[in-house]
Amino acid sequence: MATAVRVRPYRPGDQEGVLALGRSSGGLSPGLETDAADLATVSETYLASGGAFVVAEGEDGLVAMGGVLADGEGSGRIRRLRVADPDRAFDLGQAVLLALEGAASERDIERLVAESPDGAPAAPLYEATGYLVEGREEREDTRWLTVEKRLTRRV
Secondary structure, eight states: OOOOEEEOOGGGGGHHHHHHHHHOBBBTTTSSSOOOOHHHHIIIITTOOOOOTEEEEEETTEEEEEEEEEEESEEEEEEEEEESGGGGGHHHHHHHHHHHHHHHTTTTTTTTEEETTTTSSSHHHHHHTTEEEEEEETTEEEEEEOOOOOOOOOO
């Protein structure tokens, strides 16, 4: 039976858990990012720039996370979508993704963009949550998807 998980905004006390999750192999888009500089500075990189970062917390600590980097023009880029448990990647990933969409909408971000290796667990997740394929390209022997979603403005 799965344990209860709570998705919530990032807090500075989450820093060590975020770094550990970032080092884990549980990413929904493996190989997308290897540099952890943004994870060492979540408050500055994501929050201070007008973006968002959320975590999913279980009984034993952080089990999923994700962020949105705002570009200042009503668009944001989804980054660091990670889930520790591969058996729960879709459900937890979807919960984090929906929380990121809500946070982005609250910050007047109207369009989200994400990249993922084609065939990675994130690809069907984006499709199931209404993202449209914007493009595909080959990079270093990997086929990449770029997806986007227009967000409904919250009133």
